[in-house]
Amino acid sequence: MxxxxxxxxxxxxxxxxxxxxxxxxxxxxxxxxxxxxxxxxxxxxxxxxxxxxxxxxxxxxxxxxxxxxxxxxxxxxxxxxxxxxxxxxxxxxxxxxxxxxxxxxxVKIPLVTPYPVYGGGETGIFDLATGSPLSSSRQGGPATGVKIGAAGDWGSGTCEANTVANLMSQDTPDLTFHLGDVYFVGDQEDFHYNVMGIDPPSYRQQKGVLFPKGSHTTFLMAGNHEQISGMNGLVYAGYKYSGQKANFGAWFSDHWRFIALDTGYLCMPTRPDGERILGKETPAPLPNEVVEWLKTTLSLGDPTDKRGIVLMSHHFPYSDFEKAYLGAAQQLNDILPEDRTILWFFGHEHRFALYEKLKIKANHKNSRLLGHAKHFTSKYALYGRMVGNGGYRIHPEAPKRHKKNLKIKAWDMRTYQEIPHDQKLGFNGYFKVLVNGDQLLVTYVSAKCKDPSAGGCNAGYNFTHGEVSANETITVQLDSGNLTQEWHYVNTDILSTTGAATGTEDLCATPIPWDADPTKQGVIYNSEHTSMD
Structure with missing residues (x-):
């Protein structure tokens, strides 16, 4: 060629x-x-x-x-x-x-200490619609037409990641979030080339890859790869790019509370000098500073605050594929009002998967638990969304749990390319959220291959066009704080499902347009009439 x-x-x-x-x-x-x-x-x-x-x-x-x-x-x-x-x-x-x-x-690079927190009267709470700092957890104005773009496990510096970034930027989001993992080790050089768009040395004849900035907010979260270098890349390079001051933050409206959690800082055991111990993992709990912030600054346990809760983290609290990391989930059990339902986006697994509404019921054999706990059951329920398909290599595979215990409803196990040694690569993508008052329209976008006339998958991704894998609406009831979820579209040409009883045959043939008002799209399929909830 x-x-x-x-x-x-x-x-x-x-x-x-x-x-x-x-x-x-x-x-x-x-x-x-x-x-x-x-x-x-x-x-x-x-x-x-x-x-x-x-x-x-x-x-x-x-x-x-x-x-x-x-x-x-x-x-x-x-x-x-x-x-x-x-x-x-x-x-x-x-x-x-x-x-x-x-x-x-x-791992020998000194760990960033003390842990970065907000100071000088800053709360770490921002208005969802404008990005302006808020002084109280009770604040947050109306949010209509607010656009959020996000991806997990994106920071690979590959042209696949660059394509995903371009697709996201075409949506002109107001806020963008990276759910963590800049490869290989998340140091300053990795952030320069793989996140900040700084070109590598000229002899390499390459262009750096740039994570899209939101019109008012860009936020880079911490994953395990950032912790390999002791958070130095994120804090000393990433913060300069995004303008953030901590690894955690919250964005509130009059109906919603979006919260970015830090499960990366404590995800590895450390030696007394701060050196990380490779090959070992913790349950990825939240630092004490974040727990205290959730309790006191955000008043997240206040049962009278009925606004919807949307969490974002790098590590996942549930999986039908691998052992889950329950540190944050256990800590939240002591904070969230009982029987509250939340929406939780997470990464770490390199895949895209959608789960039905569930309460976490785990044991020490299938999950990583804090302390000496042998079992854990959450008091709250969650809609879990695995979005770790942003830009790193994906090995397509089927769920590993016994079929009768599966909570998964759809996942992507297509092969994008096969490279030597029979290594299959899956498709990358991102997700976007359109906030309209009490309703969220969540759309999951997959990259797609170039047209066959241009070489197809072996020539890489189409730089300007992706395709929708699924979209859904999440609505909060302010009188109870409960969330209701409705699938609108599931692309079964892209996603595998758990069987014929998914109800996908009753879904709409096309997704809700990103720039449309979902309240004016006619009948949206009601997930209460299917197991696809």
Missing amino acids: AWKEVGIFWWVLPLLALAHTESVTQQCDSCCSGLNPTQDYCKFCPEEKHKKDKCEASHHLRKHKKKSCLVITSESQCWSAVCPCAMSNYVGSIAHKIKHKNKDEA
Whole structure:
């Protein structure tokens, strides 16, 4: 394929010299130096295991006396050469070696202390519609037509992440949230290239990837990868980009309370000097400062405040795939009014999955619990939304729980690409929320492949067009604080479901338009008449 046709420039990740492919990297660097990007051709440079480590031009390239190679492991990832990373750098032995080398160095970076909190009379509460600081938890004005864009596990620096960012930015959101994880180690360099849009060194011929800013609010949350480097990247680089002052915050209207939680700061055990202990995990509880803020500043336990509660966190309190992290969920059990229902967006798992309304019933075998607890049952209910599909590699798979215990209703297990060693990659995406008074229209968007005429999935994502996976409305009843949920659209061409009893046959054939008033869209399917709640 012609280099100029795909807009690809030579790049090399210096960190690849740390892997066993050092000779390949050096030879490719020498081989490709001096390439003319308007005339020369792109050929990938595979990871050689049993053959001589060298970059070989194809017969076609030799014939035309042109030379090129990319230190990636899949021809279908050539389109990512203009971005700081390619998905193929996050799988296989290359990823394994780079990741562990970087982690071993990053965990020694001093942990950010003291824990960043709001000061000088600031509450960490902001008006949802304007972003203006609020002085009291009882404040929050009307919010109509307020647009929120968000993604989890997005900060990979890949061209896939760049496409997701572009799709989100086209919605012109008022607020944007990243639910955490900037790869590999969340240090300042990772934030520069993978979040803030700063270009890598010029010899790499790449453009940095930029997380979209909201018109009045941009907020970057903490995940486990930010904690590998002790939150240094988030606090000393990310904060400068977003303007935030802490890892947690709240945005209130007269009907809703959106709250960003920090499950990243305590997600790893640490040594006395603050060094993180890799390979071990905690239940990812909230820092004491956040718990106190929820109780006193936000008055989240006040039963007379009936506004709807929407939580965002990196770690998940429930999963039909993996062991859940129940630290925050247990702490919230002592704060939230009993029998309140909340909406909770989370990431950490690299997938997209929608769960039915549930109360958490867990034990120490299927979840990570605080202290010596063996069992946990939540007093509150939640609508759980796994949105960890923002921009990192996804391994499509089916739920692991026994079928009779499943709470999942729909999930994405499509294959976007397959790269060497039979590594399947799933589709990335984001979600957006349109706030109209007492109602939220939540739309889940998947990236889609380029048209077949342009190379299809092997040529990457369509940069300007995605497709809706599902959308739903959530409504709060201010007399009780209860939430009601209604599915409007579930794209069964994209999503797998738990069986024929999902009720999807009664849903609308098209999603509610993002720029439409959902209260004027005619009949919306009532989830009370299906198990798809």
